[in-house]
Amino acid sequence: MSYNIYELFATKFADAHDRPFLVIPDGGSVTYGDMDRRSAAMAAVLTDRGVKPGDRVAVQVDKSIDAVALYLACLRAGFIYLPMNTAYTADEVGFFLGDATPSAFIFPPDMSPKLMPIAEIADVAVTLTLANDGTGTLAELAGQVEAISTVITREENDPAAMLYTSGTTGRPKGAVLTHGGIAENAKALHSIWRFREGDVLLHCLPIFHVHGLFIALHPAILNASEVIFLPRFNVDDVRANLRRATVMMGVPTYYTRLMENAGFGPHDCQTIRMFTSGSAPMTEAVFNRFTERTGHTICERYGMTECGIIASNPPEGERVAGTVGFALPNMEMRVADQADKPTQAGEVGQVQVKGLHLFSGYWQLPDKTDESFTIDGFFRTGDIASMSDDGRLTLVGRSSDMVISGGYNVYPKEIEQILDDVPGVNETAVVGLPHDDLGEAVTGFVVAEEGTDKDLLAKALDGRLAKFKHPKGYFFVDQLPRNTMGKVQKAKLRADYSTTYTA
Numbered sequence: 001m002s003y004n005i006y007e008l009f010a011t012k013f014a015d016a017h018d019r020p021f022l023v024i025p026d027g028g029s030v031t032y033g034d035m036d037r038r039s040a041a042m043a044a045v046l047t048d049r050g051v052k053p054g055d056r057v058a059v060q061v062d063k064s065i066d067a068v069a070l071y072l073a074c075l076r077a078g079f080i081y082l083p084m085n086t087a088y089t090a091d092e093v094g095f096f097l098g099d100a101t102p103s104a105f106i107f108p109p110d111m112s113p114k115l116m117p118i119a120e121i122a123d124v125a126v127t128l129t130l131a132n133d134g135t136g137t138l139a140e141l142a143g144q145v146e147a148i149s150t151v152i153t154r155e156e157n158d159p160a161a162m163l164y165t166s167g168t169t170g171r172p173k174g175a176v177l178t179h180g181g182i183a184e185n186a187k188a189l190h191s192i193w194r195f196r197e198g199d200v201l202l203h204c205l206p207i208f209h210v211h212g213l214f215i216a217l218h219p220a221i222l223n224a225s226e227v228i229f230l231p232r233f234n235v236d237d238v239r240a241n242l243r244r245a246t247v248m249m250g251v252p253t254y255y256t257r258l259m260e261n262a263g264f265g266p267h268d269c270q271t272i273r274m275f276t277s278g279s280a281p282m283t284e285a286v287f288n289r290f291t292e293r294t295g296h297t298i299c300e301r302y303g304m305t306e307c308g309i310i311a312s313n314p315p316e317g318e319r320v321a322g323t324v325g326f327a328l329p330n331m332e333m334r335v336a337d338q339a340d341k342p343t344q345a346g347e348v349g350q351v352q353v354k355g356l357h358l359f360s361g362y363w364q365l366p367d368k369t370d371e372s373f374t375i376d377g378f379f380r381t382g383d384i385a386s387m388s389d390d391g392r393l394t395l396v397g398r399s400s401d402m403v404i405s406g407g408y409n410v411y412p413k414e415i416e417q418i419l420d421d422v423p424g425v426n427e428t429a430v431v432g433l434p435h436d437d438l439g440e441a442v443t444g445f446v447v448a449e450e451g452t453d454k455d456l457l458a459k460a461l462d463g464r465l466a467k468f469k470h471p472k473g474y475f476f477v478d479q480l481p482r483n484t485m486g487k488v489q490k491a492k493l494r495a496d497y498s499t500t501y502t503a
């Protein structure tokens, strides 16, 4: 079936032509009609330069109205949008360009000295710049071209976007998301979260991950809602703008930080009908404190790059602390044992999902794709949970050692590989320890010769890995605990040190 998700959005753009879409307080705004034209112009610039449907367009730009226009341009022109965290170093970006072989790479003008050489090594044909103040070569050219208002026909299973997510090996894999899959998730969220006339979304998430890009923006677009578009999360700006919003989405750290602000209270939340939280576990303590403080119960939901949103608490009806709710429509969700057999209600096992929202596979990694599905077509999320007999899911952990820090996933392997090479270091183990603000803090355990200090370790990581992946602290130990097979017991490190660690 032909299905460009942009067509689904475009019906909204037409109806809501003069309505505000993105509004940046003190920083400009764009209507739905203007966004349609701007994305058409950007599509024309890239098409004129030879970018074709199916080509990857790699993007590492700051959050702005034009950044969203570029995303929509890629959808309508059938390019595969590949967003990258702005914190990634040139080394990390170099890996993604080499793996994805994009035809175009767009980055901020002031990053040219660092990123142009990387683009040249990866042989990227088209390089353009885009700054968050509306300048840059892409923005300038988009002001001069004849916009292409057509939308390229795509099939439901054609790729729309590709987002990198790592694995236990530390080698990132590109999860390929399709037009049909993303659209299905958007429609389901619009419906289950009961988006309605008059809704205004407060958007303070980054837009290089599924949470800020798809989960927050898509239902708002389908609702032709105004989106208060904050460049980043900041408590004062959020408080100032909450008073005009009806929906806010965030990671648990956002809610923890709001509550640290002495003035934050019910008066800030009078227009809000729903706060959602996800990407990382929300503790029952934070959930309960938030209700006591504001009178609002947070709607916790559970998602993943490969699947979009999998489950959500109901917006109306009971939202239970510590649970992530029920499977979305068109999503089959089960908790399975080691043999991929569904467990009894209440028993712990691995979450597996099947449905139209799912990604189509890992970019050029057919074996990894196959391994991640069961023979009956369920995707193995790697998350550990139990399900009640009425289908409510409670996450209890993860089967991998992945750390989630402030909503960003960090894979210990890529840090350990660098630390292990530092002269004087014998071996290392990286784990996540509880942290009041970030949920988990990346922490390094190091067996090293005398004289090896944390500055040396930090220096080794500088410029190689994004700062949010760097350990917040180190423990120098005589040896790492190992099981009889010789495998480092990370669970023991987490248990032994969780009460002594201070970030």
Ligand code: MLC
Residues within 6 Å of the ligand: 087, 205, 206, 209, 210, 211, 212, 215, 232, 233, 251, 253, 254, 278, 279, 280, 302, 303, 304, 305, 405, 406, 407, 408, 438, 466, 467, 468, 469
């Ligand atoms: C920033 N820093 C972090 C960090 N974010 N360190 C650890 N974990 C993080 N998450 C570090 C920076 O490297 C820098 O270090 C210092 O903190 C200040 O940077 P900053 O950018 O000013 O930080 P801040 O604005 O405070 O950012 C924290 C944050 C942000 C929590 C607001 O990380 C954030 O918005 N997180 C949301 C992540 C998200 O959207 N996840 C969705 C994934 S999708 P230094 O050393 O230079 O000072 C997904 C699927 C699903 O999971 O279900 O949704």
Ligand code: AMP
Residues within 6 Å of the ligand: 165, 210, 277, 278, 279, 280, 281, 282, 300, 301, 302, 303, 304, 305, 306, 324, 381, 383, 395, 398, 404, 409
């Ligand atoms: P990502 O690969 O960045 O999309 O991260 C997906 C992972 O985030 C999931 O596999 C979960 O481990 C975690 N996650 C998402 N939402 C929640 C939640 N509400 N509670 C606990 N973990 C979550």
